[in-house]
Structures are given as C-alpha cells and as structure tokens.
Amino acid sequence: MATVEQSTIKPKIRNFIIETFLIGEDKSNLADSDSFMQKEIIDSTGVLELATFVESEFGITIEDNEMAPDNLDSIDNLANFISRKIT
Amino acid sequence: MKFSKDSLVIDAAKVTEDLCQTILRQIRVTLKKGGAVIGVSGGIDSSVTAALCARALGPDKALGIMMPEKDSSGESKILAELLARKFGFETIVEKITGGLEGMGCYPRRDEAMRQIFPEYDPARHKSKITIPTNILEKETFNFFTLVIEDDKGQTKSKRMPLSAYLQVVAASNLKQRLRMATLYYHAEKRNWAVVGTGNKDEHDQGFFVKYGDGGADLKPIAHLFKIQVFQLAEYLGVPKEIIGRTPTTDTYSADVTQEEFFFGLDFYRMDMLWFALENKVPSAEAAKVLNLTVEQVERGYANIERKIKATEYLRMAPLEIK
Numbered sequence: 001m002a003t004v005e006q007s008t009i010k011p012k013i014r015n016f017i018i019e020t021f022l023i024g025e026d027k028s029n030l031a032d033s034d035s036f037m038q039k040e041i042i043d044s045t046g047v048l049e050l051a052t053f054v055e056s057e058f059g060i061t062i063e064d065n066e067m068a069p070d071n072l073d074s075i076d077n078l079a080n081f082i083s084r085k086i087t
Numbered sequence: 088m089k090f091s092k093d094s095l096v097i098d099a100a101k102v103t104e105d106l107c108q109t110i111l112r113q114i115r116v117t118l119k120k121g122g123a124v125i126g127v128s129g130g131i132d133s134s135v136t137a138a139l140c141a142r143a144l145g146p147d148k149a150l151g152i153m154m155p156e157k158d159s160s161g162e163s164k165i166l167a168e169l170l171a172r173k174f175g176f177e178t179i180v181e182k183i184t185g186g187l188e189g190m191g192c193y194p195r196r197d198e199a200m201r202q203i204f205p206e207y208d209p210a211r212h213k214s215k216i217t218i219p220t221n222i223l224e225k226e227t228f229n230f231f232t233l234v235i236e237d238d239k240g241q242t243k244s245k246r247m248p249l250s251a252y253l254q255v256v257a258a259s260n261l262k263q264r265l266r267m268a269t270l271y272y273h274a275e276k277r278n279w280a281v282v283g284t285g286n287k288d289e290h291d292q293g294f295f296v297k298y299g300d301g302g303a304d305l306k307p308i309a310h311l312f313k314i315q316v317f318q319l320a321e322y323l324g325v326p327k328e329i330i331g332r333t334p335t336t337d338t339y340s341a342d343v344t345q346e347e348f349f350f351g352l353d354f355y356r357m358d359m360l361w362f363a364l365e366n367k368v369p370s371a372e373a374a375k376v377l378n379l380t381v382e383q384v385e386r387g388y389a390n391i392e393r394k395i396k397a398t399e400y401l402r403m404a405p406l407e408i409k
Contacts, residue, residue, distance in 0.1 A: 044228065
C-alpha cells in the first residue's frame with residue numbers, strides 16, 4: 001500500500017518526466033512501473049538531469065552508490081527510494 | 088554461428104590489402120583528391136590510419152598533423168614523430184593552445200568545474216571526468232564524476248550536475264573542433280582529403296565529437312573493433328611504444344583512460360560482447376566463452392545497446408526538408 005509521501009511524490013516525478021523527456025510523445029503510455037531505460041526515456045545526461053531534480057525538489061542527497069536502476073529507473077522505484085530517504 | 092575466443096581474429100594481411108585499395112579508390116576516384124591529411128596523436132587508431140594511408144597512397148601523399156594544446160601529454164608528440172619516421176610521411180606541428188584561448192575554451196571549462204569544486208585552480212589541479220567502470224557487476228547508470236587532483240596528489244571527486252557537465256563537455260569539445268578546422272586547412276591547401284581515425288567502438292557508441300574528430304571525408308577503420316585495430320597495428324609494424332600505450336582521451340589534464348571516461352569496460356570484453364550481441368549469440372553461450380555469468384553478459388549487452396541508441400544523433404547528417 002502506498003504511503004502518504006508516495007502519493008505526493010509520484011505526481012511530481014511523473015510531471016517532471018513528461019515535461020522534460022516526453023515532449024511531443026504519447027504520455028498516456030507511461031506506467032508507474034515502466035523502466036526509463038528499457039523505454040528509452042532517459043540516457044546518461046537524462047540521468048544527471050533527473051538526479052538534480054530529485055535532489056532539489058525533495059531536499060535529499062543521492063550518493064553515487066545509490067545511482068542505480070533499483071532506485072531511479074521508474075516512477076515506482078523513485079517514489080520508494082525518495083520516501084525511504086525522507087523518513 | 089560458432090562464437091569463440093577467436094571470433095574477432097582477422098587476417099591482417101588481407102584486411103590491410105583491402106583497406107589500402109579502398110582508401111586509394113575513395114580518395115582518388117570518389118573524392119578526386121590527391122592525398123590524405125591525418126591528425127596524429129600518438130594513439131593506436133591514428134597511427135594505424137596514418138600507416139594505412141602512407142601504404143595506400145605512398146608516404147609522400149600522406150601528411151600527419153600533430154595538434155597539441157596545453158593539456159596534451161608530452162608523450163603524444165614524441166610517439167607521433169616516431170610513427171612518422173617509421174612510415175616515412177611528413178608531419179607538421181600545429182599548436183592550438185592560442186586558438187583555444189581565443190575561443191575561451193579554458194575559462195569556460197574552468198568556470199563549470201568551479202560550480203562543483205569552488206577551489207579548482209587549473210594551475211594547481213589536474214582534472215578528469217569518469218564514469219562507473221563496474222558495468223558488468225551491477226546495474227548502473229552511466230553518470231559522470233569530476234575528479235580533481237592537487238599538486239600534492241590529493242584527489243576529490245563528485246558527481247556532476249547536468250549544467251556543469253554540459254558546459255565542461257561543450258568547452259572541451261572546442262579542442263576537437265579546432266583540430267578538425269586545422270586539418271581541413273591543410274587538406275584544402277593541397278586539395279587532399281581529411282581521413283578520420285575513429286574505430287567502430289568510438290564511432291558506433293558515440294565516443295567522438297560531432298564536427299570535431301567525427302568531421303572527415305572518409306573513415307577507413309570505423310568498421311573495425313578496437314581489438315582488431317591492435318591486430319592491424321602489429322601487422323603494419325606500428326612502434327611497440329604506441330601499441331603498448333594505454334588508450335587515453337588526451338583531452339583532460341589528468342590522465343584518464345578511455346575505459347574510465349567512456350566505455351566502462353576493457354576493450355577485449357566489450358568488443359567480444361558487442362560482436363556476440365550483433366550476431367545474436369545467446370547470453371548463455373557468450374557467458375561460457377567469456378567466462379562471465381549470464382547476468383553479466385546481459386548487462387554488457389544492455390549497456391552497449393543504450394550507448395548506441397543514445398548517440399544516434401551524432402551519426403546523423405543534418406536533417407533536411409525535401
């Protein structure tokens with residue numbers, strides 16, 4: 001069951017992904033569990049952009065060893081990761 | 088197909104013969120040019136390309152241009168001269184530091200580096216950019232880290248925010264673009280062609296600067312894996328000092344290997360994995376031959392595929408409306 005934090009976090013992430021990486025593309029196909037890498041939504045510069053957004057929007061620091069798909073590669077993974085970092 | 092440890096072994100004599108015929112035909116017949124201008128860095132790719140051109144066209148129709156700038160390794164020029172003596176072609180040294188200063192290359196780069204390390208001082212620090220090199224061991228993104236080293240050997244590293252990374256790369260790419268412009272000066276002055284020196288690893292995974300080192304009239308080794316370029320170098324008699332040198336970017340002031348800066352994997356495993364991927368070798372079979380796990384092979388396949396896809400725009404001609 002999603003925590004309160006996750007229900008707030010997910011729309012912010014979704015909005016950022018759509019506004020930054022899906023300009024001119026069909027936005028209805030993006031599921032919370034979709035892998036950004038497998039769907040070719042972000043590349044290596046996109047990862048930097050995403051990390052910068054997450055750190056500034058949610059006031060957390062992402063360590064180098066946390067720059068992993070388990071934490072950052074989908075809306076679900078990001079919401080779980082951010083919620084763990086905040087609490 | 089049968090995949091084995093020898094799958095990328097080439098018949099270097101035959102490949103050399105075919106390449107020389109192709110270079111001769113492309114330069115003299117297709118491009119209608121009289122000779123070849125090659126940027127020589129003392130690295131293995133430019134050395135093999137220059138040796139091939141000298142062999143195909145004659146040493147008097149090949150010209151090597153050395154283009155050092157203040158961050159270049161001093162070894163580059165020594166090795167390039169060694170190569171030119173061995174294959175008998177003329178060389179010209181074009182120092183490009185002044186041109187780069189005129190373009191603001193160094194202060195623009197340093198400004199971006201100080202966004203990450205405010206104490207960064209190019210007179211006191213060497214710098215480089217690296218990516219994770221454990222790409223087979225765990226799923227990871229190719230994020231970029233700035234490393235600075237002070238004059239006492241103390242290093243600091245930090246992941247680069249996007250804006251700083253983009254500015255450092257944009258400023259550093261002025262080096263390759265000024266080199267391209269310099270090569271075309273010497274080529275046009277003689278009505279000769281500029282010959283690109285990138286191999287398949289660089290060309291297809293996007294490890295080049297568009298309209299920089301990617302700007303050339305022909306690219307004779309762009310279809311060859313790096314480990315095949317090494318085989319050609321041995322066959323052609325490229326000096327051992329060049330063959331044994333660790334491939335570097337020669338772009339940043341601190342020593343940085345191509346593995347650290349871009350590929351994230353040693354050339355043998357990367358090229359073999361890539362060949363297996365291209366030839367649809369099942370992961371289990373590739374894993375057995377390369378002494379890797381299936382998961383490692385699949386991570387390698389995925390990493391290579393991502394880089395090829397992400398850099399497609401670098402290989403595109405300008406988009407036109409027809």
